[in-house]
Amino acid sequence: MKLVCPICGKTYDEPVQRCECGEPVEFEPFTGEPYIGRTVWERFWDFWPVEPALELSLGEGDTPLVRSRLGEEFGIRLYLKNETVNPTWSFKDRGTFLAMSYALRAGYRAVGTVSTGNMAASVSAYASRFGLEAKILVSESAGDEKLKAVSVYGGDVIRVRGDYGKLYFESLKLGKRLGVYFINSDNPFRIEGYKGIAFEIAEELTPDYVLIPTSSGGLFRGIAKGFLELHESGLVGELPKLIAVQAEGCSPICRAFREGKTKIEHFDNPKTIAKAIANPYPPSGNAVLKLLREFGWGCVSVSDGEILKAQRKLAREGLFVQPASATGVAALRKLDLPEGAKVVSILTGSGLRTLRNAPTGEVRECPLERLEECLR
DSSP: OOEEOTTTOOEESSOOSBOTTSSBOEEOOOOOOOOOOSSHHHHTGGGOSSOOOGGGOOSOSOOOEEEEGGGGGGTSEEEEEEGGGSTTSBTHHHHHHHHHHHHHHTTOSEEEEEOSSHHHHHHHHHHHHHTOEEEEEEETTOOHHHHHHHHTTTOEEEEEOSOHHHHHHHHHHHHHHHTEEEOOTTOHHHHHHHHHHHHHHHHHOOOSEEEEEOSSSHHHHHHHHHHHHHHHTTSOSSOOEEEEEEETTBOHHHHHHHTTOSSOOOOOSOOOSOGGGOOSSOTTHHHHHHHHHHHTOEEEEEOHHHHHHHHHHHHTTTOOBOGGGGHHHHGGGGOOOOTTOEEEEEEOBBGGGOGGGOOOOOOOOOOGGGHHHHHO
16 A cells, blocks of 8 residues: 655655655555454454554544534534543554554564653553553653653653754654654654544444544544545445644644645644643644635634633533544534534543543532531
8 A cells, every 4th residue: 555645746656654755654554444343453454555454553543422412502503523432541552552563573673753742642652552662752851740641651762952843854764774664743653543533433423523632633633544545445334523722822734724835844842731642843734724725624723711611611521521522513603514513523532641631620629527517
């Protein structure tokens, strides 16, 4: 199966990660049919570029699609795709598992990633599961508390002093030289793993809109590719309208989209509570822009205040998510959606990773002898 650059169209027969033009590559479209199977990997076997190592799966994927009461306020039918129940609490596990399956079959003994959050934990956990050495590169500003959830799996966690933006590209160059397979944000196998979200949604309903928190752009590209492949295979009719959602304090894709540009520009001085999607120069930004324009999709940015309000609303429904996960729900107020529209919002990661900034409810004190009075 060939890889192709979505921007310049150049094709590759070998498993490269980026095109000579500097853009990320992706696998050419797959077509097929679904099968009866216990997992999404088995049911959509025709659509993966590598045979999934099912015996090493940690149970990623097949996450719940939950009907939400929050849609009533907007006159829509709202569903929440709860990716927080993946093994390391985020959607990253889908892409990590498929990329690890490739690394193992290709004979790599070490894998790596550049991340300070969900992806770092995911790669570290799955490397241990697959019996591979992990090289986790983080910025010098990464806090000790956050890194505990990464280093606990036994990977080699390295704080790198210097320009964090350059670290992504340096990791690919050094990985090739040292035999370390880096599974960064827009690794082509990672994009393929994210297609499973689209496949699972389509198994349960035909959405009109899908709201996707967007940072590097890998998740958006994966979900888009999944729906496009289902459409090409004759398994779904009309494509849903995909909406990329970013935080106002770091929204390079939405800014370029709003200004009619074909290429993103670096977003200076990013500042947002939604750290998981605060990428000032997303490596898949231009590819996402191209998809938005080609299919008439959209991009919406939301403020930190709107994000925190949505996070609290989701918690009242029993779903504690990180701020980035709440951006889709926060965007509902800015979208003029038709009455009765079926809308899916992707909840990308658990709030347990961001407890420091989490909203808290009231905690009352009560002496035991007055407990009955306190309970009234």
